[in-house]
Amino acid sequence: MHRPIALGWLRSFEAVARHLNFSAAAEELHLTQPAISRQIKGLEEDVGAALFARGTRHVALTAAGQQLLRAVAPSLQRLDATVRQIRMAQGRNQIQLTTFASFGSLWLMPRLPDFERLHPELDIRITATDALVPEGDPELDVALRHCLPERAPPGALRLFGEVLAPVIGRGLAQAVAAGQAPPLRVPADLSAHTLIEMDDSHAHSVDLSWPSWLAEKGLEHLAPRRWLSMNFTHQQVQLALAGQGVALARLPMIHEVLARGELVEPFGPAGRHWARTAYWLVPLAGMGARPRPEVRWFCDWVVAQAERTRCAIRDEPEADTLAHCD
Incomplete structure (x- = not known):
């Protein structure tokens, strides 16, 4: 048939x-x-x-x-x-970009309506891949990436650094405050909670993991109530929002959720840890040549959005930009 x-x-x-x-x-x-x-x-x-x-x-x-x-x-x-x-x-210009899934979900897509409002005549195509410089698609214009500085491709522009913070959902925070869940006053209290971990094979992800954070706090041997591992950062965030445990979240991608009170830092700013990795904008099409106007508009917009993120997380490696922050 x-x-x-x-x-x-x-x-x-x-x-x-x-x-x-x-x-x-x-x-x-x-x-x-x-x-x-x-x-x-x-x-x-x-x-x-x-x-x-x-x-x-x-x-x-x-x-x-x-x-x-x-x-x-x-x-x-x-x-x-x-x-x-x-x-x-048909006369519609298109911007073609690539990023990794969690950054696209948590940072880029919530902001895209602003760019679309400014440039309704442009189409946007987004592909998800972890390759620093994707191969096989010569029409890609821009990559948004996360890596160590020494691995950043030529021409990459640093957007903001990486800072990690233990976070819990609003519901769990309320339960802790009411004594209906184990306390979370100091890092050692994590032993009574579920730790939501990222199961990632990238070498630099070791620095983004709970063992690294715990070692920094002198708690190398801390055993939590249980481990809950996920592949993607945004899945960790979703589990934390649902009250399933404590996630070691990447602050650049969730600072607006924190500002709304949907996530809470139980240890406050003292629980934050700066990693060596950073987020980058990488021009792809015609590297070394002048990009198309719509690509320049998009890159300028990303840089402006990134400055707001730097200010929100108090990006210390970019201290000279903090003078512009309220």
């Missing part, structure tokens, strides 16, 4: 095959993980073969999955390129 395959299923398949991770694919496509799983199941039923071998902690392509990926990946690339050409031909 000849019947068409849903394009959305193929996009989900290609994303899972590229990441070998259902959660990462869901983040990239702005879908839930159950939705991605349902689409893959539907595609497997339609194709009549298993496309992924699912293990307890890993996902791998089957032979059928590899065969389908060889057909799907270049087809989607050609389709996307054609759509971009049509849009350009």
